[in-house]
Amino acid sequence: MHQKQRKxxxxxxxxxxxxxxIMTVMLTxxxxxxxxxxxxxxxxxxxxxxxxxxxxxxxxxxxxNTNVEKSGKEITTYSRDFTLGVFKFRTTATGCLPxxxxxxxxxxxxxxKSFMPSFNDISPEEKMALIEYVESFSERWEEEDxxxxxxxxxxxxxxxxxxVEKGKKIYQDMKCWECHGDKGDGAGPKADKLKDDxxxxxxxxDFTSGALKRGTAPEDIYITFTTGLDGTGMPSYxxxxxxxxxxxxxxxxxxxxxx
Amino acid sequence: MKKLxxxxxxxxxxxxxxxxxxxxxxxxxxxxxxxxxxxxxTIKAASKVDDPVMKIETKKPDEVEFCGTEFQSNxxxxxxxxxxxxxxxxxxxxxxGKAMPEKDYVINNLKCQFEPLVGLAFKGNNFVIKNSxxxxxxxxxxxxxxxxxxxxxxxxxxxxxxxxxxxxIKTKGVHSIKCDAHPWMRAYVYSSDSPYAAxxxxxxxxxxxxxxxxTYKVLIWHEGFGEVKQEITVEAGQxxxxxxxxxx
Numbered sequence: 001m002h003q004k005q006r007k008x009x010x011x012x013x014x015x016x017x018x019x020x021x022i023m024t025v026m027l028t029x030x031x032x033x034x035x036x037x038x039x040x041x042x043x044x045x046x047x048x049x050x051x052x053x054x055x056x057x058x059x060x061x062x063x064x065n066t067n068v069e070k071s072g073k074e075i076t077t078y079s080r081d082f083t084l085g086v087f088k089f090r091t092t093a094t095g096c097l098p099x100x101x102x103x104x105x106x107x108x109x110x111x112x113k114s115f116m117p118s119f120n121d122i123s124p125e126e127k128m129a130l131i132e133y134v135e136s137f138s139e140r141w142e143e144e145d146x147x148x149x150x151x152x153x154x155x156x157x158x159x160x161x162x163x164v165e166k167g168k169k170i171y172q173d174m175k176c177w178e179c180h181g182d183k184g185d186g187a188g189p190k191a192d193k194l195k196d197d198x199x200x201x202x203x204x205x206d207f208t209s210g211a212l213k214r215g216t217a218p219e220d221i222y223i224t225f226t227t228g229l230d231g232t233g234m235p236s237y238x239x240x241x242x243x244x245x246x247x248x249x250x251x252x253x254x255x256x257x258x259x
Numbered sequence: 260m261k262k263l264x265x266x267x268x269x270x271x272x273x274x275x276x277x278x279x280x281x282x283x284x285x286x287x288x289x290x291x292x293x294x295x296x297x298x299x300x301t302i303k304a305a306s307k308v309d310d311p312v313m314k315i316e317t318k319k320p321d322e323v324e325f326c327g328t329e330f331q332s333n334x335x336x337x338x339x340x341x342x343x344x345x346x347x348x349x350x351x352x353x354x355x356g357k358a359m360p361e362k363d364y365v366i367n368n369l370k371c372q373f374e375p376l377v378g379l380a381f382k383g384n385n386f387v388i389k390n391s392x393x394x395x396x397x398x399x400x401x402x403x404x405x406x407x408x409x410x411x412x413x414x415x416x417x418x419x420x421x422x423x424x425x426x427x428i429k430t431k432g433v434h435s436i437k438c439d440a441h442p443w444m445r446a447y448v449y450s451s452d453s454p455y456a457a458x459x460x461x462x463x464x465x466x467x468x469x470x471x472x473x474t475y476k477v478l479i480w481h482e483g484f485g486e487v488k489q490e491i492t493v494e495a496g497q498x499x500x501x502x503x504x505x506x507x
Contacts, residue, residue: 084404086411095412095429140410144429174418175395178319178440189318190440197401197409230411233439235397239424240416 038126040133047119048130056082056137065115071185075203077114077213085138086197088229089214094236096147097140103131111213150226152219155244158251159218167252170245174237179204184256197231204233207256216259221250287453288355295357295469296493298501302346302463302479305506308335315371315443322394326371326441333376334483342463343505345377347433347449347480349456350467351488357469359454363387364428366436366446368396368417373436373446377482379458380428380450388424390417396438398424400448403433414439433480447482479503 045054053059058081066076080087089106090098104127110118122130135141157163171177171184179194181187186206194202205212214220225246228236237246313332317323336344364380366373369391380386388398396417401409412430431452438444449456455475457465472495480486484505493499 081408084408084410094414174416175440178395192318193316193442194439195442197411199407228414228416230414231409233397233399233414235399235414235416235439237416239426240418240422 038123038129040126040129040131043122043126043130044133047122048134051079051115052082053079056134058082062115065113067113069186069203069206069209071187071206071209073186073203073206075113076200077111078198078200079115081198082134082137084231085140086231088231090227090230091149091223092147092227093150093238094228094230097144099146099149100128100131101149103134104128107131109215112211113213150223150238152222154218154222154250155247158247159254160251163248163251164255166245167248167250167255170241170249171252174241174249176249179233180207184208184253194233196233202232207253208258210257210259216257218247218250218254221253222246225249285354287353287359289358290355290471292357292469292471294496296472296495297466297468297470297498298348298350298477298491298493299466299498300348300464300501300503302343302348302459302465302481303341303502303504304335304337304343304484305341305504307337307341308483308507310335310337313443315441317441322371322441325392325394330372330443336461338462340462342459342461343481343484344459344461344463345481346459346463346465346484347377347379347456347478348459348465348467348501349449349451349478349480350453350470351476351478353453353455353475356471357454359383363425364448365389366398366400366448367391368398368438368444371441371444373438373444375446377447377458378449379456380448381454381456382428382431382450382452384428386413386426386428386448388415388417388426390420390422393420395440396444397440398436399439400434400436402430403435409435433486449480477501481505483507 049060051060051062058079060079064076064078066074068074085097087098090096090102092099107119107122107127107130110116177188178190179188184207186204188204191204194204196202212220214224226236226238228234311332311334312329314329315326317326360381361384362381363385364378365387367389371392390396397415398417399414401411404410412434413426415424417424428450431450434448434450436446436448455467455470457467459465470493472493474490474492476488477491478486478488484507487503491499491501
């Protein structure tokens, strides 16, 4: 009897130990919402702060990267200022916060033609902790409800010649050429004087260069037409163009890109 | 003993839950306002300010013809006795009061300008964005933040004449509107999360009515003069005066 009681007590203390530990960690705030113990702040300071700044305001040591296009045009990209809570590459509508998977993807793949490298060596658990820390720089993440993620299903006719022809007409009608140029080389009549919300000079994408910052899959191009690139002059065509028309435009721009 | 362990587990779940609960902020509550107070006043300029003429620069020949080469900015519309038009006066962080106005806010792209230049919108209604020109316009609307920063709210393409888009008004504060295709185009809309906001008229006068008695923070904002915030106490059934003079 006595023995049994002692055993029971032992089992209980064994069981309560992890619970106590979890509670202590929670109360001290080291635990993140995803149940992991990865320290987002630490990961941020080691990997991100050098460009994005300790306060997330993009005032790090190395803040920009200048890329010379084959046209000779210079494109300068700057590190994202997280305090604004504005992101270009989202799968959510214009004005929305990005989905967590959007941020996860950028961390994993990096952004070509910019200073943003791939951080694929960071474990999934650490990535989520890092994202949670990045979200703490803007009150938007606390104040706003998340937006729906826009799903894409590419029709099988994308890239077919009739779709390219339709896309060519849409490119004209939607006035894409005013910025991106008749030939898609980014030399339209509006191209010179564009500035983004951070006051930096904007260069409309030169499709003939073939390399998009977001990625060159047809789905990446489609989602940019749909969501626009917040903070820049690229508006959303979600309300202006039907889904099929946006895919026709993808067909045409793929051709411009030589893909 | 097992029950105790179970209880501890359930308790720990609650701790996780509360972290989510604190995220939501309290929304504006509609109540019957009887014997409310009001705020009236005049916003003035210390002295006459010249209204700048702005230039239009475009490389598209059809736009040179249609849009002209310059325009009166209407940034400083000041009456002979120095009243300033288009000043936003708004109570901030109002928790309860009369019902929100049900009125959509129209942003018109007309002759290479936004119409109106300054206006008031109320959260929960819609922005109705129109293109009245046979030109490509985009309406790039964002919240003005400290330090000249801007947070994008909507950036919408309106490539065609008579295009109309409807978008929910979800954000509050001073928003600036710009058209990237025509960099001289500009407008401002104050989006209020309470019905207690007003815009000054030609003589610089405004009135806000049916306010529950209490002390409020009030924002006074103008495109050119900037903004000030101050406290004001409203008494039941009384008209409180709020005058302000901007100087450059």
